[in-house]
Amino acid sequence: MTTPLRVAVLGAKGRIGAEAARSVEAAPGLELVAALDREDTLESLTEAGAQVAVDLTHPDAVLGNLEYCIAHGIHAVVGTTGWTDERLASVRGWLAASPSTGVLIAPNFSIGAVLTMRFAQQAARFFESAEVIELHHNNKADAPSGTATRTAQLIAEARAEAALPPQDDPTTHGLPGARGADVDGVPVHSVRLRGLLAHQEVLFGGTGETLTIRHDSLHHSSFMPGILLGVRSVADAPGLTFGLENFLFAGE
Ligand SMILES: NC(=O)C1=CN([C@@H]2O[C@H](COP(=O)(O)OP(=O)(O)OC[C@H]3O[C@@H](n4cnc5c(N)ncnc54)[C@H](OP(=O)(O)O)[C@@H]3O)[C@@H](O)[C@H]2O)C=CC1
Numbered sequence: 001m002t003t004p005l006r007v008a009v010l011g012a013k014g015r016i017g018a019e020a021a022r023s024v025e026a027a028p029g030l031e032l033v034a035a036l037d038r039e040d041t042l043e044s045l046t047e048a049g050a051q052v053a054v055d056l057t058h059p060d061a062v063l064g065n066l067e068y069c070i071a072h073g074i075h076a077v078v079g080t081t082g083w084t085d086e087r088l089a090s091v092r093g094w095l096a097a098s099p100s101t102g103v104l105i106a107p108n109f110s111i112g113a114v115l116t117m118r119f120a121q122q123a124a125r126f127f128e129s130a131e132v133i134e135l136h137h138n139n140k141a142d143a144p145s146g147t148a149t150r151t152a153q154l155i156a157e158a159r160a161e162a163a164l165p166p167q168d169d170p171t172t173h174g175l176p177g178a179r180g181a182d183v184d185g186v187p188v189h190s191v192r193l194r195g196l197l198a199h200q201e202v203l204f205g206g207t208g209e210t211l212t213i214r215h216d217s218l219h220h221s222s223f224m225p226g227i228l229l230g231v232r233s234v235a236d237a238p239g240l241t242f243g244l245e246n247f248l249f250a251g252e
């Protein structure tokens, strides 16, 4: 019998963290050795002998958590949002000093959302116009969502590769914000509404036609297979991996 992988969850009292702790506990081959939240100290991770930490906390907390994990050789699977190039550079810097440690940062762990990003990337070069609408519950910490930001970046990269011109927006009059946030030239609109969980529409427009790709996470369980895949894979992927697709489509 193989020894179970020792897993900790950070943010374990939160919406997704609580679901992740339950999923790890129930998953064959994994052992939940720590379920930490705001009041706990990171030393509990080392005391519990955690091999992999799952971070589902807050953009203000995740960097400190990762610095600690990497310094102690604890692999990390991160769903927490708020990633910028500068923040990713900090993580790469810490990893350089701990080269056998693996960190997966995934803007979205749900299979449908990862596929949405991939389909949007494929479609982007065929359409003159592209916009993203993300819709979330009204307690979400950030806007735009990490998923929408990544989707827009992938669309922008595909447009640039296809040498498409910048999107034409002749709007000259109106209220600030009405055209959404500009993510690399792609407008991103954020809706916050009680009753929703996590939803996204990617809209493309061309001559006489539109294409809409929509994904809905209806329950936090949608993120669990992706989180468990990350937990089981991250130790074999030293360094920084950005995006679950790197594990989901490995070998393609
Ligand atoms: N990548 C993905 O697929 C997904 C990512 N997310 C992301 O996960 C993050 C959490 O989302 P959600 O569960 O909705 O948020 P919640 O606010 O429900 O949960 C976050 C939890 O983390 C706790 N926390 C805050 N700071 C720390 C800290 N320093 N150490 C330990 N715990 C801390 C919070 O405590 P307190 O309440 O006291 O602040 C809270 O219990 C967000 O960034 C969200 O966007 C969410 C779903 C899917």
Ligand SMILES: O=C(O)C1=N[C@H](C(=O)O)C[C@H](O)C1
Binding pocket: 081, 107, 108, 109, 136, 140, 141, 144, 145, 146, 147, 148, 197, 198, 199
């Ligand atoms: O806060 C959430 O709920 C979610 N956050 C992630 C994001 O910002 O993209 C993933 C998913 O959309 C749920």
